[in-house]
Amino acid sequence: MFATATRNFVQEVDRGGLLIPVSSLNDTIALLTVVVKRKRFWLWQKAKYIPTDFTLNDILTGDAPIKPGVTETDFIKYDGTFGDNIQATVDANFNSANVSLEGKDSSKLQSSFGSLKKEELEVQKLLLDCKERILDMSHGLIQQTKEKRRRVFGIVKERILTTQPCSVIEEVQQGVQFAGGLSLCGPRCTKVSLKENGSLSKDSNITMEIPVLTPIAYSLIELEVKQDGRYELCLMSYTSGFLEVDGLACEGLASVGAAASGNLHLRQELEQLRDHFQLLSSLPATTRSSLLQQITQVMVDRLALASLQSVLERMCVDETPVVEDDTTTDSPNQSVRAILDLLEQSGQVDSRRALSAFHLITSAMDEMTNDCLSLLGMFCSLTVLPALELLVQCVSGKGELPLSSAGLAALTEDVYEKTERLFASSNVSLMRDGSTVKTTISSRVCPALVLCIAVRGLASLAH
Template sequence: MFATATRNFVEEVDHGGLLIPVSSLNDAINLLTVVVKRKRFWLWQKPKYLPTDFSLNDILTGDTSIKPGVVETDFIKFNGTYGDNIQGNLDANFVNSNVSLQGKDSSKLQSSFGSLKKEEVDVQKLLRDSKDRVLDMSHCLVQQTKEKHRQVFGIVKDRIVTTQPCSVIEEVQQGGQCGAGLSLCGPKRTKISLKENASLSKDSNVTMEIPMQTAIAYALIELEIKQDGHYELCLMSDTTGGFEVDGPARKGLFGVSEASASENNHLGEELERLSDHFQLLSALPATTRSSLLQQITKVMEDRGAVGSLQNVLDQMCLDKRPDLQDVSTTESQKQNIQAILDLLEQSGQVGSAQAATSVLTALHLLTSAMDEMTNDCLSALRMCCALTVLHTLELLVQCVSGKGEMPLSSAGLAALTDDVFEKTEHLFASSNVSLKRVEDTVKTEVKHQPGYLPLVLCIAVRGLASLAHCV
């Protein structure tokens, strides 16, 4: 809830910039706090930032502390409201019964941060004070970070803080009706039986009071660290830090090097390289694919739940056993995530020797793409998760990564009605891809902008469509 609110804030005020949203109220973000920046699994994933309990002074040698000059300025007054309304109907005919389902979900997240201020370190003074200073290379934090070559140090150079008590309010309304009889039973879940004309409803209203002087976003300066502990500040945004690597054969710095923006004309090559993962998803039993698609679609209703699912799968890819009690999302979403984990376990392929092509890796690929989407793009994709629409989106992805156009008469584009086209056009536009109908042809064009949004969209669509094959 708090993480979603801060992510919304950063996306609104500094999209594509240097600000990093604070993900937990437990994170003590002060100026000169040491933050570990960790490279993720996939090229397009943003780094993960892990605030530590140490400041720069804690890991320096010597008794003289660096006292940063601090400049405070008024930032902005921020109040935002974000909401979704979802309605759906399903009529199904079975051998001995007819089922009619109706559902309606609505959610609203209101972030009332009020007047915010910005605290900035005087970088010129920090440069002077850092001259000839040396890190304690025997410090446990330095040792543990250096051992993992995917991680580098950054220090907080500015932060955005609240100036008054404020609040984040989340309201959720869920309701559904069912005609005739239906039994719902998921793996290791409680069985639910709905009788004729039964209905379910659930409302929740959660208010989180946030005290003044709470950091909601921050920016870093990365450190380029030599073997002897001397360090330099990476002042340019395109300069990254790291630890100097031991040994004459590996000179230079090993750290998180920011990958250049993906070449849009290489979309086809990237998707082909990942095709084994999509094929693995489509080869799952139909019931497993159907259940996975259903549960993932539910998780997509909550931006924070997508991030939570991604974090759980991150841990599993590192052979760690995740604890859902530590997951910060609603109980309902925890159940959805648990259902996905149960389905993965039932697939019988988690933990196999072929980790690179396991179902876990394939699902991690899909969720990593969804987690990198903007709020607008994720919301638009969720509205396009009907089976026929996913098949159509998959064809359009082939168009994007191929020649860039195809006739509207192509098999599979029949679902591209005016209403569906409008939703699809918005989805593609939110990922820097234009979609147009020109006479009897549909044309796509990738806009040449920094970032991986077109690739992320293509991966998410291919992954979801793989689960929708022949369902």
């Protein structure tokens, strides 16, 4: 809830900039705090930032601490309200039964951070203080970080703080109505019946009080660390730090899409991922259907999506996943467990490859803005997803597609309008020109790539 609020804040005030949202109230975010930047599994993923309990002074040799100057300025007054309304209807026909399910979800997150201030290091003074200083390469933090690949050190140079008590309020309403009759008989004639006309509902209202001087966002200066402990500050935003190990520089996350050439780059990236989409398409039909249902439910819950993404990422790099044993019906962990069970029991397909392929989809979703993810969640149906896949092929191809194409029949006027908003939120413009729809990547290609991966992955489950 707090992480979602700070993420929304950064997206609104500094989208594509240098601010990093604080993800936990337990994180120590002071000026000069050492933060480990970790490159993610897929090249186009944003880096993950892990604040530590140490400051730059803690890992320097010598007894004299550096004391750079600090400036304080008023930032902005911020109050934001974000909400989603989702409605879906499913009709199923069996030999002896007809079942109709209708679900409605609505959520609202109100972040009242009030007046905010900015604290920032005086970089010129910091440069002078750091001159001739050496890092203690025997420090435990440095030694443990060197053992991991794709890690870079950064120090907090700026942070955004609350100046008054404030709150984050989340309101959730969930409801399911069902009608019809369904009877199932197993080998021992155990009978389960779903009677006509019923409903389930759940409401929740959570308020989180945020104290004064709580950091909600920060920015970093990355470090170029030599093997002998000498280091330099990366003063330009387009330069990345590194941690030299055995004479080799383990570099940080490269800027993805900055020098990309539009749909050509998009086509090349999607071609490299083709095997993942084909593997998902080759899963048993029942498994694909269940996975599509489960991921559709997870998409509307950032907490569940983050939990699933974290578990899959650890499994894909040979680390042991940790999924808490929680049997409550509204727990994100239950959805995570259900998806993992489906992937690990994926029949003739190697389960590890299936995990990696599904991780590709969740990684793309985790990179999306809330607006983009909400819109995509409306289109997770067997009729609309193939139409979106055609548009993705258009974006990565010639950029034009006849509206008369059979697969676009599902794009009614209302659906097409939402589709325009979905693609626009990922830097892709859709424009109808007579009997043709044209697509153009308007700026950075990375958001477009993320959308294309998510759509291709979901459409593979819907084939």
